[in-house]
Amino acid sequence: MSLQDKSLHCSDCGVTFTFTAGEQEFFRTKGFTEEPKRCSACRAKRKTQRQGDGGRDFNSRSW
Numbered sequence: 552m553s554l555q556d557k558s559l560h561c562s563d564c565g566v567t568f569t570f571t572a573g574e575q576e577f578f579r580t581k582g583f584t585e586e587p588k589r590c591s592a593c594r595a596k597r598k599t600q601r602q603g604d605g606g607r608d609f610n611s612r613s614w
């Protein structure tokens with residue numbers, strides 16, 4: 552059975568984004584069974600925020 556592109560709604564910004572067959576395949580190889588809840592832009596944003604939190608933690612210690 553071949554995978555097909557899916558249209559999903561981002562839970563953060565509400566935009567409709569495409570979960571492509573290639574990405575589904577990638578998710579599967581990574582062992583993820585759930586579909587992504589966020590578009591790539593919001594995922595990138597959260598990744599940056601997480602790194603920012605680590606930086607803040609580091610800064611608060613040095614203050």
Ligand SMILES: [Zn+2]
Nearest residue numbers: 561564590593
């Ligand atoms: Zn989004």
